[in-house]
Amino acid sequence: MNKQLFSQRKPGIIEDEKYTRYSVFIPILTVDGAKYLLFEKRSSNLKHQPDEICFPGGKLEQGETLLACAVRETMEELSVTAGQIEVLGPGDIYLSPFRLIIHSFIGVLKDYQDTFSTDEVGEIIKVPLDYLRNTTPESYESSLVTEPPKDFPYEWIPGGNQYTWRKGTRDILFYRYDTWVIWGMTAEILKSCLELMEQYHLFDSINTER
Template sequence: MEKEQFSTRRPGIIGEEKFRQYSVLIPLICISGATYLLFEKRSNQLKRQPGEVCFPGGKLEPGESLEECAVRETVEELNVLPQQIEIMGPGDIYLSPFNLMIHPFIGVIKDYQDTFSRDEVEEIIKVPLDFLRSQEPERFVSKLVSEPPEDFPYEWIPGGTKYPWAKGSYDVLFYRYEDWIIWGMTAQILKSAVNLMEEYHIR
């Protein structure tokens, strides 16, 4: 690296190496001329988040791009071909307070025939985009509290054990559609994606 390059560098994120990197696809499908968003209900046999509603996606593998990860995971989970997926663009990155960094991509699945891998997916859910545009999610606030380890060197900081640690919070969102609940990280990514589709006139 040269000093002259510094002014044009892309800023990194401090502590990014501690985040697990994931990509998801926000799939759009067309049914009788109307646009639907496609969700999965995760198999109850999975160790992580069994039975929850989510978008297809997974952990970034070495050597692949974030977009390639989203496509690969969608192909595996929905039993579609890569050429059926048309990526329209990136969504906004979601940073979880639990060291997850999720990179969404909005895309179209063409000629989708309701296929999915039963190893990972219990069933698929189709929600009209118009419904999601008309809904504001229900919002609840969860608190985050700092808990230093037992061997924390309180003697090194002003106030010692009485140091006034900052407290944080994060929103937990819920969408309800028929008998389905879309919540948590998926709801956060969904809200952002719906706003982007409105802003960029994606129908």
């Protein structure tokens, strides 16, 4: 490898192999002329995060692109076809402190008939886009603290067991609509989506479509 190739390389993520990648689709619906975002309530029978509210999506499979993952998971969970899914573009990437990377795609779900797979989804939730656009999420700051294992070699670091570890925080967001609470990672992705839609004037463009 020469210096020119090195200078043009795309930086990777340190410990990338320890992160799990997911991809989600953020569906925009038209119901009686009004625009909604669609969410799922996860089935109560699921092992991980039962009854949580989320966007359609799932874990990236070997050899699959991020976009293909979002489309495949949406088709499976909502029992729709690829032709019903129009991807407008990518959302931002969510990096979780728990070694999760979530990629999102914003788009339109056409001719949706309230179908879904009962294996994964307990209920479909439609929230008016105008409501979300004009809602500021509630935010609560949570601490992130380093807790080394019992056999940690304190003698190898300056200060030993009195070493001052850096502390961090993360905001946990909540959107509330009717009896529903959208929170955590989904709320973070939602907030970013709404900001991107504002920045790129997507609200105006989708409102001209029927």
